[in-house]
Amino acid sequence: MDADQSLQIIQDRYDFIFKEKHLDSVKSILENKDCFIVLPTGYGKSRIYFHLPELFEMTTTKKSSILVISPLQALMLDQMKKLQDMGITATVVGECQKDKGVADRISAGDYSIVFSSPKAALLPGLWRRSLTSGNFNTAVKAVIIDEAHCITEWGAEFRQEYSMLDELRSIFPEKTPFVALTATATKEMKFEIMKKLNMEQDRTDTIWMLPERPNLTYIVKKTTKQMTDLQWILNDIKVNEEKAKKTIVYCRNIKSADDVHSRRIAMFHRSTAEANKVHVMSELPKLDSKVRIVFAAIAFGMGVDIADVEQIIHWGAPRGLEQFTQKSGRAGRDGRHALSVVYYSSFDISKGRCKESVADFCKKVKCCKEILSDYFSLDNKPHRSITKTCKCCSFCKANCECGCCDRLDFIDNIASTQQQYKLQDEDADLHRHISDNESILLKENLLDFHSILEDEDAPGCTYLNDSAINEIVRNAPYLYCEEDIISLGVGDIELAREILLLIEEIV
Known part of the structure; x- marks a missing residue:
């Protein structure tokens, strides 16, 4: 035959x-x-x-x-x-x-x-x-x-x-x-x-084929990495609960947010408990899923068909356009209009922190989709976006003259119009309350994570010794970013990010 x-x-x-x-x-x-x-x-x-x-x-x-x-x-x-x-x-x-x-x-x-x-x-x-x-x-x-x-x-x-x-x-x-x-x-x-x-x-x-997704809008926004930038997502949960838009936040150092319906938010990265991973992977693909937001590492969603994700948030500039495109492509798989939003800081795109192509993408020197098409082209032909101008990206939207563009509030300073949900200022003396039981759980998770690093023979394993774990647990209420953790002697930025995720998972 x-x-x-x-x-x-x-x-x-x-x-x-x-x-x-x-x-x-x-x-x-x-x-x-x-x-x-x-x-x-x-x-x-x-x-x-x-x-x-x-x-x-x-x-x-x-x-x-x-x-x-x-x-x-x-x-x-x-x-x-x-x-x-x-x-x-x-x-x-x-x-x-x-x-x-x-x-x-x-x-x-x-x-x-x-x-x-x-x-x-x-x-x-x-x-x-x-x-x-x-x-x-x-x-x-x-x-x-x-x-x-x-x-x-x-x-x-x-x-x-x-x-x-x-x-x-x-x-x-x-x-x-x-x-x-x-x-x-x-x-x-x-x-x-x-x-x-x-x-x-x-x-x-x-x-x-080029990774052109006509139903996907790219938004790039410079930020000082304050949680207020993400308040529009949390507000969606507060107001709409199970009807909130399904969102994946790929994060580096997201802070904890008070007064959020935690049962509708999940964490997923390599040191997350296996039972939690199974729950997220089985629950999120459901059309009526009670989990509406997942804070995740890069691997989450790879190859898995979650059809109705409407928003992908990149908290921090991606390390490469390959990772960015892979993650962005997990939105709008059922054909609905979807967003891929990048929040980046000057530090994110400083020399040595990311590829030059990522820095150019964040600086919006031209249409985001054209940048991606040129980058991923396997031939030498020029490629133009096929997406309607104002639905294409933040660069094209800023130059659109159609007069009927949909408003995207979060491009502006949304926090100024939502004082009822205002979080504490970045410069305030922030600290989170961590109970004795949470401290015990954090220590157990850090010890488990250390075992994983040993099994993988990971370079950062030597930094996470018993003394470092005790210091992290003792100072956990005040640890909000990678720099805070590095100040305790953890000399590896990737390891600091993983530890930060573990802290945020238990509080």
């Missing part, structure tokens, strides 16, 4: 229609070509590999399976559930898989799709053995590297296994196609990812 017939059968069976770039990608993979695929957030990139085993079986008449390498447990579990709901056999290997019997079932060929972290697939142990032996291994028709931008962003400093993924070529049948899948990549990133995966230029197809 040829590829076109097989694709039509899949569309009829699952009642959907492949998009143009889906078809281009799948056909290349079925021809056993390596593929470098860049498609915008919300395009449905997972559709490319969800049906590959069935398509290979129809075109080759041989039992087929695929391996998907994914960076996050939450993402793997979410995708596995979707596949199982569709009747496709799938499983996950790694730390989140408690059923060790799954290893034997993988080797026996019981699963069409297996999700794995780089660590589980590469390091010696039960899971690697299950992937490298038996029926599964001989049936593998493709290896998918999902969220492939992690190879360049995390490979050297966060998860070293991401920079070793080319080793997988030696454990699967010869000429097994490797597929790099991401929403963001520059020419330089493409070159580096292809090099790390041993992708040869002449047998690799590149399928790509």
Whole structure:
């Protein structure tokens, strides 16, 4: 059976229609070509590999399976559930898989799709053995590297296994196609990812689109990092409660806010308790979710389909436009109009704090979407935004003359019109009340976090010794920013950010 017939059968069976770039990608993979695929957030990139085993079986008449390498447990579990709901056999290997019997079932060929972290697939142990032996291994028709931008962003400093993924070529049948899948990549990133995966230029197809989202408005605002800048979000919660706009705040040093309905706000980062992570990941995607705001680290939402997020807030300039675009793309996935708002300070964009491209973006030298299009273009053609001018970005809105633009209050000083919710001044002698029980919980969380850092052999581990933990707990009522924590002897800015999040999580 040829590829076109097989694709039509899949569309009829699952009642959907492949998009143009889906078809281009799948056909290349079925021809056993390596593929470098860049498609915008919300395009449905997972559709490319969800049906590959069935398509290979129809075109080759041989039992087929695929391996998907994914960076996050939450993402793997979410995708596995979707596949199982569709009747496709799938499983996950790694730390989140408690059923060790799954290893034997993988080797026996019981699963069409297996999700794995780089660590589980590469390091010696039960899971690697299950992937490298038996029926599964001989049936593998493709290896998918999902969220492939992690190879360049995390490979050297966060998860070293991401920079070793080319080793997988030696454990699967010869000429097994490797597929790099991401929403963001520059020419330089493409070159580096292809090099790390041993992708040869002449047998690799590149399928790509710019990350243009017509329904997404970019707002960039300089700030002194006072909580009053975010009061418009908190007011939405106070007034509308469960009807408040679903919002993700990617933060560096958000302060605690009094008198907020905490049950509608959640925290999500790597040191958040696992039970809380599970709750957030299961609750937020619901259309009637009681959680309306999540304060999160960068990884939250990666690859997970939360369709009705209306606002993404970046508290502090992003470190790179890749991260910014990935995070922004988690809004408006159901097609509704959505906002991506950046609050940055002069310190954020000072030399060495971020990439030059981010500083230019924040300074609004031209249309935000044109900056992004130029940055992510994989060809040499000029690109212009297709979005209506006043719906495009704060730069275009400032130059729009249509006379009927929607008002965006938070671009101005919204705090001045909302004295009833005014927070304490930045220069006041701020302190938060922390009970004895909260202090005990904070210490336990810091000790757990120290264990995580030790397991990861993280550079900042040495700073978080027993003495430092005791000092942090004792001074917690007065710790509001990274500089406060660094003043206690924690000589790592990233570690200080993580500690600040832990403090804010318990108060």
